[in-house]
Amino acid sequence: MTGTKQLGNFTPEDAPEYGDVLQCMRCGFCLPTCPTFSLTGRERSSPRGRVALARAVSEGKLEFNQAMKEEAYFCLDCRACTTACPSGVKAGEVMEICRAQAHQQQPLPKWQSVFRNFILQKMLPSPDLLETSMLPARLYQKLGIQWLVRNSKILKLAPAWIDKAEGMIPEMHQPLRQQIPQFSPATTEKRGTVAFFLGCVMTLMYAEVSRQTVRVLNHQGYDVITPKEQKCCGAPHLTEGDRETTRTLATHNLDLFMKLDVDAIVTDCAGCGSALKEYEEILAERQDHNRLEHFRHKIKDISEFLVEVGIRTEGLKPVNKVVTYHEPCHLCHAQGITKQPREAIQSIPGIELREMDESSWCCGSAATFSLKFTEESQKILDRKLNNVKKTEADVLITANPGCHLQLAWGLRQAEMPQPVLHLSELLGEATPD
Ligand code: SF4
Ligand code: SF4
Structure with a gap:
């Protein structure tokens, strides 16, 4: 995805690959899926328009100008366009790379930097x-x-x-990393051993979610190893255009987890899962391809893992609730995981899953987008909340801390009654002590 050669008006370090911007055949299939195009109706704020800008820069027809920088940051990197594109164009990832270019070509003022x-x-x-x-x-x-x-x-x-x-800000507790045991044994007949990747936001803000993830895995027959030396997955750095720090973090996590003899590396954070799976590409120039591929195949979202190994439903307690499910972009679009969370929800006795319209439409969180573009983020969120409302569900389920923060805040502001739960918390409710 990134090249190291001079390409038009991109600087050589972390430039998009020319082939990636050339692939767009301008069909427009992506347009109705793009939240920023839907908000503005502006071609340059669409996947097609953004790729055209990047192509013009790579062909030397356009300087890396302010419009290019603005569009790189205004893109939610929700990847809905990638799901829709018949040519495999990854406009969100191209814009992520353009953010790295923005920092090289238009450095921030000293204090901000x-x-x-x-x-x-x-x-x-x-x-x-x-x-x-x-x-x-x-x-x-x-x-x-x-x-x-x-x-x-x-x-x-x-x-x-x-x-x-x-x-x-949710209710804050002691960070989970300090308390979580490095080894949690299976509590039913053992099926295997997994490593747990504990994301930063999870440990700091949603400790209960990750506690339930480990508990659910133990009850499903897995020993869980949570290495304390693990570090941030590097997703925030990709978002903010600092790809070199992502590489440093990726190398650390790769070395740490590859030492473990485990069946899988499980995460309950869609954003972390997506970044971890992208190490294969991010470290392509620096690491052995087979090792990266092996790591990539071991990374599993909690729902992906449970469905793959088969959820043991005997002994699960009924949860008599109607739930609806918001799909995190970095789960459904970036990782292609759509059926597994639904299957996991429906494995719980007593649950009714009521689908909302546009379940895979972004919630407007998108890392720092929700704070940088508060008005636009609110409009995207309102669309989501309307769809939640129409379901009349008791609970809103999701699987990513960024979505969780945004949705919980939005529901409170709109005085809607639904609590937001992570899928692991719902599974935890059904899991006996
Ligand atoms: S990005 Fe893909 S879907 Fe969008 S116009 Fe280009 S080829 Fe078509
Ligand atoms: S990643 Fe999302 S916001 Fe960005 S161009 Fe694609 S659909 Fe639009």
Whole structure:
């Protein structure tokens, strides 16, 4: 996906491959699937338009200009266009690469660049530092400052993204990485051993989800190894155009997990799963191809893994609820996993899965998109919430922390009654102690 040769007006480091932008035959099948095209009606904000911009830069007909940079960041990287494209064009990934180009060609002002580099290159790669950085948020909640801030409505005076970011913070607990045992044994007849990739947002914000993932795997007959030395998967760095730090993190995680004798490497975070599966491509120039392929085949989303090995349903407790399922883009479009979460939900006795319209339409979260483009993100979210409402389901299920944060916030704002649960939490409810 990325080349190292000079290509038109792209710099050689991390430029798109010419073949990838040449593939577009301008059929337009992708247009109705693109949330930013649907919002704006603007060709340049469509997959076809974005690829045309990248092609013009790669052919030297266009400078890497402000419009190119804006479109690279305005793309949600939801990959819905990839699912729709008959030519295999990956407009979202091309735009991800263009973000790396934006940082090379149009560097940020000094202070912004120092801040960005600190977050991406120091804080995210260090689990200890990352966990320490959450302490103020925990104190903010524990000391009742959050209650005061929310009730004073003072945040209505702040920029919209600050108000939203504050409103999205879930109840914070001790990070899970410090508490989760390195080894959790199977609690029923043993079927095998898996490694668990514990994503950063999961350990910091949704510890209960990952606790349930391990519990469910143990009850399904798997020993679970959770290496404490694992680091961020590198997905935030891809999103922010820092591909070199992704490579460093990918090399670390690859070496760590490949030492383990396990049947699979399971994750409950769609974004992490997608990034881990992309190591094959990200490290293609630096690692042995067979090793990367082997790693790629071991990475499994929790639903993908359970359905592949067969869910043991004997002993599961009934959960008498109507649920609806929002498909995370990085699960359905980036990994092609659509049937497995539904099959896992329907394996629970008593559950009714009621499909929503446009279940695979983005929720508007898309990493930092929801804070950078608050208005557009809200419009995308409103469309999703309307579809949730029409189902009259009791619970909204999803499988990615970014979607979880955005949907839970949106439902609260809209005063809708549905709680948001991760699939693992639902499976956990059905799993006996
Ligand atoms: S990106 Fe794919 S679907 Fe969209 S216009 Fe090009 S070839 Fe057609
Ligand atoms: S990744 Fe999503 S937002 Fe970006 S061009 Fe494709 S469909 Fe549009």
